[in-house]
Amino acid sequence: MQENFKSGFIAIIGRPNVGKSTFMNRVIGEKIAIMSDKPQTTRNKIQGVLTDKEAQLIFIDTPGIHKPKHKLGDFMVKVAENTLNEVDAIMFMVNAQEGYGRGDQFIIDRLQRVEQPVFLIVNKIDKVHPDELLPLIDLYREKLDFEEIIPISALQGNNVDHLLKLLKKALPEGPQFYPEDQITDHPERFIVSELIREKVLHLTREEIPHSIAVVIETMKPREDSNAVFIQAMIIVERKSQKGIIIGKQGSMLKEVGQRARKDIETLLGSKVYLELWVKVQKDWRNRQIQLSDFGYREDEY
Known part of the structure; x- marks a missing residue:
């Protein structure tokens, strides 16, 4: 392991169905998070582990934060909110196609209270015209002081490498928590x-x-x-x-x-x-x- 090795935990948070699991599977290179076009597909924290010579990034794909309607919903939101206090960086992912919504404000209100750097990830840029993107980014920029705003397509891989570089920079120096061939902590x-x-x-x-x-x-x-x-x-x-x-x-x-x-x-x-x-x-x-x-x-x- 080289000197100045970085490692840390990164929460992926966002409304249901913004592409969190698609991003996780793209980055890890194997299917560890299930994908469905139905909201609230992810129910538990799923840790995906990406290791290279410079860093180990441990991604936590949280259940989508939403207003709960039953005990399972309460549980899912509690898991997502608790995760925010345990990580080194937060990716707040939004869907470029859907744009800003009340559900986003619900999450932004919670992000106001965290001290960790928050990256705004505008996903599904392959689904919108570039002219629609800038006004959307400006709208979100007014809502919270983001560390960086990065437009990506998790499905096609656009800009994902650039995002990974920025995340590595934000992580502290630290040990390798998992063996380099391990891609998830779930049994x-x-x-x-x-x-x-x-x-x-x-x-x-x-x-x-x-x-x-x-x-x-x-x-x-x-x-x-x-x-x-x-x-x-x-x-x-x-x-x-x-x-x-x-x-x-x-x-x-x-x-x-x-x-x-x-x-x-x-x-x-x-x-x-x-x-x-x-x-x-x-x-x-x-x-x-x-x-x-x-x-x-x-x-x-």
Whole structure:
């Protein structure tokens, strides 16, 4: 490790669906955060680790800050707000396509209280005309004293390298927290459950809101081969949702399983046997015991 090595934690914060997970996967180079066009896809802090000769950047992709409507929402906002006090720099990401909104002001009000440098990241610039960009940047500039304002496209990679250079400059000198080949601090079981949840969100679109959770019941090597055997339970709140996820003669569940298995095999580097069930647990998002069972534990944050 060279002298003057820098390391630190960077929170990625923003309204739901501004591209935080897309940015994380682009920078880390592997899929560690699930992507969906539905808001509030990310429920836990996901740490992505980027290491090179000069620095180690540890990204925390927080749940989108929003006004909570239930206990799970409370939990997600609490996680995001607590994260702001624990990091060395903050990336406030906004969607160039959507422009400034009330949800942004909700976040800016919270950013007024932090001492860490805040970088404004205007994402999805590939979706707007350059003439629209400058007035939008000026509008945000009036709202908060940002360290830097950087327009990017996380999807296409525009300006992402420049952003990484600026972030490295902002980090303190420090140790390498993770081995250089480690890209996330989440156990594989968590990422596997997230990949399954992503497929459900993609395939069901509007019919299934965020009232699903995925619990890995079993994940072990098969004795007769190098394959991994996984059993997972998809939890929904209503019987009608169970029917949608199973589909006609099990067609939807089969499709979810096939798509998830491909991503999981890439992640684990081995053949995977995946079994999925669907179970109804009414109103689980408002029950603290069930939130804890499904991995949303406040005491961890």
